[in-house]
Amino acid sequence: MGKKLLIHNDKVPNIHTLDVYRAHGGYASVEKALKTMTPDQVTDEVKKSGLRGRGGAGFPTGMKWSFLAKPEGVPRYLVCNADESEPGTFKDRYLMEKIPHALIEGMITSSYALGAKTSYIYIRGEYFYVARIVEKAIEEAYAAGWLGKNILGTDFSHDCYVQVGGGAYICGEETALLESLEGKRGNPRIKPPFPAVAGLWGCPTVVNNVETIAAVCPIVNMGGEEYAKIGIGKSTGTKLISASGHINKPGVYEIELGIPVEEFIYSEEYCGGIRNGKKLKAVVAGGSSVPILPTELILKTAKGEPRLMSYESLGDGGFQTGTMLGSGGFIAMDEDTSIVKNLFTFSRFYHHESCGQCSPCREGTGWMERILKKILDGRGTEADVELLWDIQSKIEGKTICPLGEAAAWPVAAALRHFKHEFIDYVKNPKNIKDVKHYFRLNNLVEA
Amino acid sequence: MKVTIDGIEIDVPKGTTILQAARMIGPEVAPPTMCYHSELKTSGGYCRTCIVKVTQGSTANPNPMPKPVASCRTEVMDGMVVQNVTSPEVLEARKGVVEFLLLNHPLDCPVCDQAGECNLQDLAYGHGAANTRYEFERREFDPIDIGDKIKLHMNRCIMCFRCVKVCEQITDGRVHGVVHRGENAEISTYIEKAIDNDFSGNVIDVCPVGALTDKTFRFKQRVWFTNPMDAHRNCENPKCKGLVRLWLKGDEILRVTARKDQWDEVHDFICNTCRYDKKKKTDWVIEGPTQVNRHSVISQNHYNHLNELKVQVMKQQKALGFMDINKQP
CATH class of the missing domain: 3.30.70.20 (Alpha-Beta Plaits)
Known part of the structure; x- marks a missing residue:
């Protein structure tokens, strides 16, 4: 059994209430931090822990915190990014739904470290019921004195608010999230300035993922050095993985970073193998935007070493033969899956979610979707496949925010590893199976 | 601050963007822009036509920037080295951006x-x-x-x-x-x-x-059949300086616009009274014909450069010993 730090007591009845959570050792990190540590000590512990952002980019959290500008007389904010909308990722929902107090505890401890008197939890619009749960937990925390003025008799006061988004994927991008939080249209800002200097209402702001903030509690409790012992290399600690696709046991699993991918897929503790005894065809390891990898490359790196669930190992080989850990949305596909159809679904999503601010993403995402639809309709040509490659290369890296890349990478990876499938569809349209059914399911007009 | 753009070094004050620095050097190295407008704060960065490659971030941190950057929104650092027209990568990317911009444009x-x-x-x-590679319906x-x-x-x-x-x-x-x-x-x-x-x-x-x-000018005239003139008047509106450009056809003022600079940007915004209500020649003090770029189609009606050309041609003809065909017998 791997070590669990975040969701170890998710099966405890009524763990979402403050009393039960407290009885299981909750809010210990707040007590420890506020009573025995200075804010800088907390930041140091997080730095020592080597915790990396769990939202997808994997940026070291301690470093992010130390970049926060601290001018006199200007408020600082902590914003929790709970706008989890990446297809294939649902770990934050699980955490907030089951143990909302873990997030609130992390918010208080992190805010203490950053000197933020106010924090916001920006929850995705579709997670409305989750927002209710978190709001209720915040009410409980206020009533018990964990939030509000002079927490635990110290001079640290803190207010925490929940803001529900309008349901746009782009608002998960940190600057778009801040715009949306300010009540504006959720368009990403042009960086620099980074939020650490000018974020929410122009004030220094730290934006962290739900899981990152929740992970601050065990770090403070056990100490950064102890936390850094878990995991492998620079991928320290545990990570929530949302496993979905053609596996026997889909769900949210907490893993110690560094376990082999093969173990994660096939062991009974985690995914439990591919359903119906089928063979694995491909894996999207970190949410829909990271490159897809075929079986031989996801189980072993190009050098022949076993691939591990860690930031470095999954990224081994760059995008030629590697992928990213991303936000931990692990999608496994069996041998019957059509990569073209899968890619079409992803492209449709990015087309729908592009904010429309910069031209390559606004126009390119729709173009890619239409070409893929054309191929699935059986009208594609080989030139279309080449064109698809050309379009993605013209979007990648040319946009304001990473949505452009998120739209381009899956296309690039599918073409890199599964080009034969595209060519097959183009040359033998008869091989395209069940596409009418698929279009009907997705309310697409049959062409 | 010293910045090198396409191999040309220039000294610029702090806070200058790459685009502004490039414009200081001249139109040859200035990236094209569509969304940037110097008089409007926070404009720019959307169209991505002005993207350039930064091959050296600064003297202090000589690493190249990983992605092409929007030159209109990126401030220069001391010792920055920028590639615009000298980088085939940038030109290729720009071609892509133009294609994206034209994708849903009706080309009407x-x-x-x-x-x-x-x-x-x-x-x-x-x-x-x-030509376009887009074959689907335009929005x-x-x-x-x-x-x-x-x-x-x-x-x-x-x-x-x-x-x-x-x-x-x-x-x-x-x-x-x-x-x-x-x-x-x-x-x-x-x-x-x-x-x-x-x-x-x-x-x-x-x-x-x-x-x-x-709407007051729609379908009245193609711009290259009009004569633009710079003009001014004492505008009652304190925010408006009354500096305008009149687009004339004969003696008729077809429309009034603000003046645009070399980069097609407006610096003195004009009020609606000047724009829509003052359509008589007597309303304005006309300063003279607008200097129009020789490459612009609008310059068709300004024969000055053609006259220059004629003189040049005649000189050549004379030098080669040809008969002056323009001379009346």
Whole structure:
């Protein structure tokens, strides 16, 4: 059994209430931090822990915190990014739904470290019921004195608010999230300035993922050095993985970073193998935007070493033969899956979610979707496949925010590893199976 | 601060953007722009035509920047080395951006009032491909009236956000913005509320394409058949300096616009009174013909350069011992 730090007591009845959570050792990190540590000590512990952002980019959290500008007389904010909308990722929902107090505890401890008197939890619009749960937990925390003025008799006061988004994927991008939080249209800002200097209402702001903030509690409790012992290399600690696709046991699993991918897929503790005894065809390891990898490359790196669930190992080989850990949305596909159809679904999503601010993403995402639809309709040509490659290369890296890349990478990876499938569809349209059914399911007009 | 753009070094003050530095050097190295407008704060960064490659971040940190950056929104650092036209990568990327901008553009130049003074035409001519690879239906919107003087053709819009910034920053109340998302995003007024503001007409001037056009000028004349003249008047509006450009056909003033500089940017925004109500020659003090770039199609009606050319040709002919064909017998 791997070590669990975040969701170890998710099966405890009524763990979402403050009393039960407290009885299981909750809010210990707040007590420890506020009573025995200075804010800088907390930041140091997080730095020592080597915790990396769990939202997808994997940026070291301690470093992010130390970049926060601290001018006199200007408020600082902590914003929790709970706008989890990446297809294939649902770990934050699980955490907030089951143990909302873990997030609130992390918010208080992190805010203490950053000197933020106010924090916001920006929850995705579709997670409305989750927002209710978190709001209720915040009410409980206020009533018990964990939030509000002079927490635990110290001079640290803190207010925490929940803001529900309008349901746009782009608002998960940190600057778009801040715009949306300010009540504006959720368009990403042009960086620099980074939020650490000018974020929410122009004030220094730290934006962290739900899981990152929740992970601050065990770090403070056990100490950064102890936390850094878990995991492998620079991928320290545990990570929530949302496993979905053609596996026997889909769900949210907490893993110690560094376990082999093969173990994660096939062991009974985690995914439990591919359903119906089928063979694995491909894996999207970190949410829909990271490159897809075929079986031989996801189980072993190009050098022949076993691939591990860690930031470095999954990224081994760059995008030629590697992928990213991303936000931990692990999608496994069996041998019957059509990569073209899968890619079409992803492209449709990015087309729908592009904010429309910069031209390559606004126009390119729709173009890619239409070409893929054309191929699935059986009208594609080989030139279309080449064109698809050309379009993605013209979007990648040319946009304001990473949505452009998120739209381009899956296309690039599918073409890199599964080009034969595209060519097959183009040359033998008869091989395209069940596409009418698929279009009907997705309310697409049959062409 | 020293910055090198395409191998040319220039000293610029702190806070200058790469684009401004490139413009200081000259039009040869200045990246093309569609959405950047120097008088409008926070403009730029959207269209991505001005992307350049930074091969050295600064003297202190000589690493190259990983991605191409929008030159209009990136400030220079001391010792920065930038590649614009010398980088094939940038030119290729720019070609891609032009293709994206034209993807849903109707290419209705023959019936568009902006033709001849359209930045997208110039951009496509300079950097685009000869034909499109897009074979699907283009997005379509119905043209709508924004107020009684402005027509919006959303089909032609390239989402540069300049008009939104004008409404935010130049006019008093913002009633104009972007609705919807992604490909379906469109410029619109607040629940079809018309813009009736002293300075609303400036959205026409800042529009780089024919999306926002002057209804009082629509279909009256192609711009290259008119004669632009710089003129001024004492405007009663304290915010308006009354510095305008008159577009004349004979003695008739067909339209009045703000003056644009070398980069097609407006610096003195004009009020609607100057723009729409002063259409008599007696209203204005005419300073003289506008200097139009020789490459612009508008310069067709300004024969000065042709005269120069003729003189040159005649000199050559003389030198070669030809007969002067222009001489009357």
